[in-house]
Amino acid sequence: MTQKERTQALDAAKRASARTAKLVHYDMQRGLSSVASVAASAFFVGILGTLLGIVESFTGGDGSKSYFLALITDLLSQSLFPTAVGLFVALTAFCGYQYFTTKLEGFDVEMENATLNLLNQLRSTNI
Numbered sequence: 001m002t003q004k005e006r007t008q009a010l011d012a013a014k015r016a017s018a019r020t021a022k023l024v025h026y027d028m029q030r031g032l033s034s035v036a037s038v039a040a041s042a043f044f045v046g047i048l049g050t051l052l053g054i055v056e057s058f059t060g061g062d063g064s065k066s067y068f069l070a071l072i073t074d075l076l077s078q079s080l081f082p083t084a085v086g087l088f089v090a091l092t093a094f095c096g097y098q099y100f101t102t103k104l105e106g107f108d109v110e111m112e113n114a115t116l117n118l119l120n121q122l123r124s125t126n127i
Contacts, residue, residue, distance in 0.1 A: 010122055017115040024111065028104050032097060039093035046086015053079020 001009075057075030 021111045035097045042090035046083040049082025
């Protein structure tokens with residue numbers, strides 16, 4: 001094999017490796033956008049539930065002032081539950097997104113290193 005053919009073969013191997021790395025990266029990243037969407041929107045869904053609960057707490061209530069205040073206090077405390085759930089879901093999804101994004105970046109680095117090692121091995125052989 002001539003030097004020119006050898007260089008062409010190494011370049012083809014490098015392009016094929018880069019193409020494969022991009023495909024693997026895309027496959028691994030596919031579900032991360034859904035996790036990011038959940039992380040971004042869960043808190044707001046919880047806030048919406050809280051707002052609806054607050055509005056609900058002020059719509060009812062016939063009777064004495066002390067009964068009305070007790071009712072409002074109880075309904076307001078219940079209306080905060082969706083916010084707590086929304087925060088829990090949002091924080092869990094955000095932590096999961098960060099974890100998997102970091103893992104994906106590590107895999108990208110490992111794939112790049114493996115490609116470079118393979119190309120160096122191919123360059124050093126006398127085929």
